Amino acid sequence: MDGPMAPARNLRIDGDRLWDSLMEMAKIGPGVAGGNNRQTLTDADGEGRALFQRWCEAAGMTMGVDRIGNMFARREGTEEGPAVYLGSHLDTQPTGGKYDGVLGVLGGLEVIRTLNDLGVKTRRPIVVTNWTNEEGTRFAPAMLASGVFAGVHTQDWCEDRTDAEGKRFGDELDRIGWRGDEEVGARRDDIHSFLELHIEQGPILEAEGRDIGVVTHGQGLSWTQVTVTGKDSHTGSTPMPMRRDAGLGMARILQAVNEIALSHAPHAVGAAGHIDVHPNSRNVIPGRVVFTVDFRSPDLSVIEDMEARLRTEGQRIADEMGLGIAFEKVGGFDPVAFDEGCVAAVRGAAERLGYSHMDIISGAGHDACWINRVGPTAMIMCPCVDGLSHNEAEEISKDWATAGTDVLLHAALERAEVVA
Numbered sequence: 001m002d003g004p005m006a007p008a009r010n011l012r013i014d015g016d017r018l019w020d021s022l023m024e025m026a027k028i029g030p031g032v033a034g035g036n037n038r039q040t041l042t043d044a045d046g047e048g049r050a051l052f053q054r055w056c057e058a059a060g061m062t063m064g065v066d067r068i069g070n071m072f073a074r075r076e077g078t079e080e081g082p083a084v085y086l087g088s089h090l091d092t093q094p095t096g097g098k099y100d101g102v103l104g105v106l107g108g109l110e111v112i113r114t115l116n117d118l119g120v121k122t123r124r125p126i127v128v129t130n131w132t133n134e135e136g137t138r139f140a141p142a143m144l145a146s147g148v149f150a151g152v153h154t155q156d157w158c159e160d161r162t163d164a165e166g167k168r169f170g171d172e173l174d175r176i177g178w179r180g181d182e183e184v185g186a187r188r189d190d191i192h193s194f195l196e197l198h199i200e201q202g203p204i205l206e207a208e209g210r211d212i213g214v215v216t217h218g219q220g221l222s223w224t225q226v227t228v229t230g231k232d233s234h235t236g237s238t239p240m241p242m243r244r245d246a247g248l249g250m251a252r253i254l255q256a257v258n259e260i261a262l263s264h265a266p267h268a269v270g271a272a273g274h275i276d277v278h279p280n281s282r283n284v285i286p287g288r289v290v291f292t293v294d295f296r297s298p299d300l301s302v303i304e305d306m307e308a309r310l311r312t313e314g315q316r317i318a319d320e321m322g323l324g325i326a327f328e329k330v331g332g333f334d335p336v337a338f339d340e341g342c343v344a345a346v347r348g349a350a351e352r353l354g355y356s357h358m359d360i361i362s363g364a365g366h367d368a369c370w371i372n373r374v375g376p377t378a379m380i381m382c383p384c385v386d387g388l389s390h391n392e393a394e395e396i397s398k399d400w401a402t403a404g405t406d407v408l409l410h411a412a413l414e415r416a417e418v419v420a
């Protein structure tokens with residue numbers, strides 16, 4: 001026997017209906033290779049939003065939209081008071097898949113449809129959300145509108161973001177007609193819980209043969225830009241002992257970066273993804289190299305340790321080689337520890353439903369990482385084929401989508417409390 005608040009094990013979502021909705025949404029903003037190009041605040045985004053709204057209203061929900069286009073479809077509870085929020089994002093990368101983000105929004109809708117079918121009432125209202133511009137490709141940064149909602153960015157700053165053609169976020173929002181009248185973040189206190197179902201976008205769950213990832217943490221990130229200065233000189237005529245080779249300095253520092261990350265195995269990672277070599281000519285020893293070291297870990301103290309050791313090791317290597325070196329922190333965000341109660345609801349739901357599951361750390365950023373600042377939050381992940389995402393070939397199975405949404409249903413019901 002489950003606890004009094006635990007919904008019956010046989011309560012399941014309709015996997016076929018969920019899948020049909022995913023396929024229907026994927027027809028809007030098709031990509032060139034079977035995926036989607038439904039970038040934020042394009043005409044296709046507007047169409048996708050309209051379809052989502054029609055579906056929500058057909059399911060008896062009322063739609064609220066805030067001044068930066070975040071959508072909130074509400075199913076009433078039997079009592080007033082804070083609601084359980086479910087959702088993710090409908091925008092995609094320019095060469096994106098059909099499930100990244102979309103599964104979390106339409107999974108939320110499927111939860112409501114299931115409750116309607118079975119006549120299940122909840123004490124707390126349930127709200128299904130679509131956060132504007134999660135992807136951040138058209139308007140940087142990613143998770144922009146959930147960030148404004150959570151108070152990380154201001155609304156003005158968000159509206160002034162421009163795309164590659166110089167078009168403003170605020171103007172494009174007006175153009176597609178999705179500026180609502182709700183003050184952004186006005187509902188912060190209305191969030192009893194937020195649950196985001198998302199595809200893993202990595203290979204771990206599939207490799208481990210698990211249906212469900214119970215996301216306990218979001219990885220933190222630190223970017224340190226390193227400038228190593230030597231002397232440009234001829235690659236042929238400069239004797240080896242007289243060289244001040246900034247390229248070699250960088251190579252030795254990157255070796256240290258690798259060792260530093262490995263010293264915090266298995267969760268810490270480190271690499272330089274961006275490298276500029278000057279003058280970048282075949283027959284000139286590099287006189288200056290600028291590169292950005294990307295360290296990530298779910299543990300803030302580990303990130304701080306890696307940053308500090310990069311500076312000490314980098315300085316030591318530069319001194320040894322007669323090179324100049326400068327460090328500048330150019331970006332980052334702190335790791336996220338999701339709410340224990342929400343995480344337990346997800347784990348308990350997977351357990352009760354008999355789905356194989358494991359705890360997992362999100363390597364990518366998600367709207368949930370910002371919303372966790374203003375309300376108890378957790379994430380559910382389902383596997384994706386070969387871990388592939390941000391690619392039109394992104395694929396999941398109907399069974400995985402169904403399992404993830406079943407867990408979303410049961411976790412939501414635990415948080416919203418079924419009325420007998």
Ligand SMILES: [Zn+2]
Binds near residue numbers: 134198
């Ligand atoms: Zn996403």
